[in-house]
Amino acid sequence: MSIKVRDITKKFGRFTALEQVSLDINDGQLVALLGPSGCGKTTLLRIIAGLEFPDCGSIQFDGRDITDQTARERQVGFVFQHYALFRHLTVFENVAFGLRVRPRAARSNDSEIRAKVKELLALIQLENQAQRYPSQLSGGQRQRVALARALAVQPKVLLLDEPFGALDAKVRLELRRWLRRLHDEVHITSVFVTHDQEEALEVADRVAVMNRGQIEQVGSPDEVYDSPATPFVFDFLGSVNIFHGRVESAGVEAGTVKLSGPGHEHAFSRTQIATYVRPHELEIKRERNGDSSSVPATVVQVHKVGPLVRVELRGEDTKDIIRAEISRAVFQELALQPGDRVFVKALTERRFESDSPR
Amino acid sequence: MTFTLKQKSILPGFGLTLGFTVFYLSVIVLIPLAALFLKTSELSWHQFWHLVASPRALASYRLTFGASLIAALINLVCGVLVAWVVVRYKFPARGFFDSIVDLPFALPTAVAGISLTTLYAPNGWLGAPLMRLGVRAAYTPIGVTIALTFIGLPFVVRTVQPVLEDLDKELEEAAASLGAGRWRTFTRVLLPTILPAAITGFAMAFGRGVGEYGSVIFIAGNMPMHTEITSLLIVTKLQEFDYAGATAIAVAMLIVSFIFLLTINLLQVWSGRPRKASPADDEMIPRIDLRPAFGTQEAK
Numbered sequence: 001m002s003i004k005v006r007d008i009t010k011k012f013g014r015f016t017a018l019e020q021v022s023l024d025i026n027d028g029q030l031v032a033l034l035g036p037s038g039c040g041k042t043t044l045l046r047i048i049a050g051l052e053f054p055d056c057g058s059i060q061f062d063g064r065d066i067t068d069q070t071a072r073e074r075q076v077g078f079v080f081q082h083y084a085l086f087r088h089l090t091v092f093e094n095v096a097f098g099l100r101v102r103p104r105a106a107r108s109n110d111s112e113i114r115a116k117v118k119e120l121l122a123l124i125q126l127e128n129q130a131q132r133y134p135s136q137l138s139g140g141q142r143q144r145v146a147l148a149r150a151l152a153v154q155p156k157v158l159l160l161d162e163p164f165g166a167l168d169a170k171v172r173l174e175l176r177r178w179l180r181r182l183h184d185e186v187h188i189t190s191v192f193v194t195h196d197q198e199e200a201l202e203v204a205d206r207v208a209v210m211n212r213g214q215i216e217q218v219g220s221p222d223e224v225y226d227s228p229a230t231p232f233v234f235d236f237l238g239s240v241n242i243f244h245g246r247v248e249s250a251g252v253e254a255g256t257v258k259l260s261g262p263g264h265e266h267a268f269s270r271t272q273i274a275t276y277v278r279p280h281e282l283e284i285k286r287e288r289n290g291d292s293s294s295v296p297a298t299v300v301q302v303h304k305v306g307p308l309v310r311v312e313l314r315g316e317d318t319k320d321i322i323r324a325e326i327s328r329a330v331f332q333e334l335a336l337q338p339g340d341r342v343f344v345k346a347l348t349e350r351r352f353e354s355d356s357p358r
Numbered sequence: 359m360t361f362t363l364k365q366k367s368i369l370p371g372f373g374l375t376l377g378f379t380v381f382y383l384s385v386i387v388l389i390p391l392a393a394l395f396l397k398t399s400e401l402s403w404h405q406f407w408h409l410v411a412s413p414r415a416l417a418s419y420r421l422t423f424g425a426s427l428i429a430a431l432i433n434l435v436c437g438v439l440v441a442w443v444v445v446r447y448k449f450p451a452r453g454f455f456d457s458i459v460d461l462p463f464a465l466p467t468a469v470a471g472i473s474l475t476t477l478y479a480p481n482g483w484l485g486a487p488l489m490r491l492g493v494r495a496a497y498t499p500i501g502v503t504i505a506l507t508f509i510g511l512p513f514v515v516r517t518v519q520p521v522l523e524d525l526d527k528e529l530e531e532a533a534a535s536l537g538a539g540r541w542r543t544f545t546r547v548l549l550p551t552i553l554p555a556a557i558t559g560f561a562m563a564f565g566r567g568v569g570e571y572g573s574v575i576f577i578a579g580n581m582p583m584h585t586e587i588t589s590l591l592i593v594t595k596l597q598e599f600d601y602a603g604a605t606a607i608a609v610a611m612l613i614v615s616f617i618f619l620l621t622i623n624l625l626q627v628w629s630g631r632p633r634k635a636s637p638a639d640d641e642m643i644p645r646i647d648l649r650p651a652f653g654t655q656e657a658k
Contacts, residue, residue, distance in 0.1 A: 049535060050535075051531050051534075051535070070534065071531065071534045071535045072534050072535070072537055072538070072539065075537070076535060077535065078531070078532065078535040080528045080531075080532060082526075082528065084526060084528035084529050084531070084532040085532075086529065086532075086533075086546075086547055086550075087551070088550040088551065089550075097533070097536055097538070097546070098536035098537055098538075101533070101536065101537055101538040101539075101542045101546065102537060146532075149532075149536065150535070150536070152536075153536055153537055
């Protein structure tokens with residue numbers, strides 16, 4: 001089932017949650033809506049589900065306009081962040097709920113329902129917990145029950161609202177990989193909302209990055225990570241060093257770090273430029289070796305985080321803090337100490353015109 | 359396992375608070391009740407039975423418990439409805455509605471009784487139209503039921519209201535997305551959630567109805583065998599200085615009420631079964647391995 005979102009606008013009072021949002025989701029894809037809280041991603045998901053209705057714009061499933069249909073008519077599976085399991089029903093009855101509330105004509109008989117639920121419980125590996133109540137399960141188990149409950153009605157689309165948001169880090173990691181494998185098996189068109197860029201990049205086929213009620217970029221995880229369309233996407237998909245500067249005639253001169261690389265020749269003279277470099281794309285050297293694109297800096301602090309070492313430096317020209325990430329091996333080779341004078345070079349970088357000088 | 363009364367706890371003052379609780383409950387509840395039984399024991403078993411099972415007493419039990427039960431049932435349905443409207447919808451007079459629910463609590467029962475009698479009397483505002491329909495409200499068991507319904511209204515509303523307010527909107531959305539219509543969502547999701555609270559409110563309304571005196575005696579008419587409630591019968595006995603007789607009937611009433619409330623409590627335990635969360639289970643992090651689920655078919 002493909003989903004087409006066309007020019008959706010939604011306001012809550014005076015707050016604009018979504019403005020002219022359009023998005024295409026192909027059949028069988030797993031798409032992540034990624035953005036900071038308040039960016040409208042959950043509202044968009046709820047509009048696709050029919051739990052919220054847009055002020056204007058339309059939603060199409062397989063080319064059919066379903067904007068005015070209710071959640072019940074749309075036959076979507078929805079998984080809530082806080083599970084929304086029925087507390088008074090057992091795990092088994094929770095999963096069976098959607099099958100039992102069907103109109104009499106369309107309802108399967110009891111033994112068919114039992115077989116279907118058993119199959120789903122096997123899928124989520126909770127066969128032994130069938131007679132327990134949701135309050136007796138862990139968070140990860142509850143979310144799997146919620147997922148099975150949504151899948152029981154064989155929805156055409158599966159929508160997940162921050163499905164792993166309430167879980168602790170380890171369960172989160174396992175469950176999201178499990179979701180990916182599940183999707184590879186079931187191939188149901190799925191959309192999930194998350195504010196965790198790692199989650200989106202790892203699990204999704206396509207990522208839609210949202211900010212302030214609009215979609216900034218849609219693309220495969222590699223596309224949005226490697227070639228972010230806007231400064232926001234760059235910033236949101238990982239930590240970043242931002243260097244501000246101004247194009248004088250050719251090349252960024254008056255500014256902070258003189259960095260190498262093409263991409264600025266077309267820039268107008270005197271345009272404000274912000275250069276974005278990810279911490280792991282910075283190289284630290286003891287000697288300059290005549291490389292004019294390196295800038296001198298002083299090591300301020302060193303944090304060892306597992307296999308990585310985060311080095312905080314201060315640029316000598318501008319006194320700005322520069323954050324670099326190097327591997328432990330490189331760190332040991334350089335034997336960096338706070339106070340050391342080194343040279344920093346950007347291996348890759350991206351520039352955006354910035355509207356306002358700092 | 360050995361049981362010790364004194365257990366280590368970070369909450370201080372267990373001994374003091376327990377002592378006070380026992381003392382308080384003794385003075386307020388247990389000693390008066392014990393005195394009741396003591397006074398009754400002046401009677402022989404035969405005398406006791408003769409008093410308690412006299413036709414006049416039996417008629418009063420039927421009226422008291424019957425009318426209380428009907429009133430509590432009416433309140434169960436209407437109270438849930440009122441709570442639902444007040445919680446779920448936003449409308450101009452909402453705060454006003456919300457506050458008049460408490461009126462039966464605050465109003466002196468005698469005032470309520472007189473107002474209701476005036477209204478439902480054969481020539482009253484509501485009584486006259488009812489008479490034309492052939493229904494005589496005041497001075498009949500119907501009047502008693504009306505008074506008890508009035509008195510019991512706040513109980514169900516006030517017990518159900520907080521549960522409805524806490525109700526997660528997502529539960530209804532989940533039910534809707536699973537294909538349940540409004541009616542099925544209500545009967546299968548909402549009703550089971552509010553049922554324990556509603557039963558509590560029902561039990562409280564019933565208990566209040568059984569013990570009610572002030573608001574009923576005016577509208578009842580108090581004809582022995584017909585519209586005489588048990589409380590009034592007891593008062594009548596007291597006025598005749600038949601203290602043993604009064605306590606005997608009180609004891610009978612106490613026992614019936616006790617059995618009734620016990621039944622309701624058991625019902626509640628049964629309906630509220632799966633509520634206890636065990637936090638230890640949250641620590642159980644499952645290892646997720648898909649292989650047995652899909653993957654290799656020959657494993658089956």
